[in-house]
Amino acid sequence: AQSVTQLDSHVSVSEGTPVLLRCNYSSSYSPSLFWYVQHPNKGLQLLLKYTSAATLVKGINGFEAEFKKSETSFHLTKPSAHMSDAAEYFCVVNPNQAGTALIFGKGTTLSVSS
Amino acid sequence: EAGVAQSPRYKIIEKRQSVAFWCNPISGHATLYWYQQILGQGPKLLIQFQNNGVVDDSQLPKDRFSAERLKGVDSTLKIQPAKLEDSAVYLCASSSRSGTGGYNEQFFGPGTRLTVL
Numbered sequence: 581a582q583s584v585t586q587l588d589s590h591v592s593v594s595e596g597t598p599v600l601l602r603c604n605y606s607s608s609y610s611p612s613l614f615w616y617v618q619h620p621n622k623g624l625q626l627l628l629k630y631t632s633a634a635t636l637v638k639g640i641n642g643f644e645a646e647f648k649k650s651e652t653s654f655h656l657t658k659p660s661a662h663m664s665d666a667a668e669y670f671c672v673v674n675p676n677q678a679g680t681a682l683i684f685g686k687g688t689t690l691s692v693s694s
Numbered sequence: 695e696a697g698v699a700q701s702p703r704y705k706i707i708e709k710r711q712s713v714a715f716w717c718n719p720i721s722g723h724a725t726l727y728w729y730q731q732i733l734g735q736g737p738k739l740l741i742q743f744q745n746n747g748v749v750d751d752s753q754l755p756k757d758r759f760s761a762e763r764l765k766g767v768d769s770t771l772k773i774q775p776a777k778l779e780d781s782a783v784y785l786c787a788s789s790s791r792s793g794t795g796g797y798n799e800q801f802f803g804p805g806t807r808l809t810v811l
Contacts, residue, residue: 622804623697623802626800682800683739684737
């Protein structure tokens, strides 16, 4: 079965400090992996995606993630947090089978303090 | 380019009542998805359409939920009768295609927040 586990339900950082949101995945196939962000009362927005090309993926707003097959991980990082980064972040797997939709983790709430 | 549109944005009903949600995907997107997001959880797929055909409805509670996409464009999701545990945000998403050969980004609407009292 395909699944993702987000290891932290809540992460708090200070503005200007690094962000690390952790995600482990389980997939029987070569998966596609994504990070989505959801700001309050707004729709889900794709931050970045891994689809078997480069293992280090750069996304929008300075975020990046590294696919590590040996560790089955796809952690999201950003060197310097901004107040506007406060939101809910979802690690997502697409098992890469025909007709299969996205499988979401439970989410990590990122809080940024000044 | 216009995004995925959903209405209503909010709905409050009593248990055992009926409710319907509407979704208009991005123009030209053949694949449409309905997700349910319960508070504190990630979205869970309810049903996936490819044009006007159902691709996956394995997680749709068919005794009370139904969905249609008659002309391969707009879609309606209905709950009849509603239960307290149906309180959630219902998200609609669309993509240009699905299946093997590469992933196509799913674009999400703002969602409909349903409260069942």
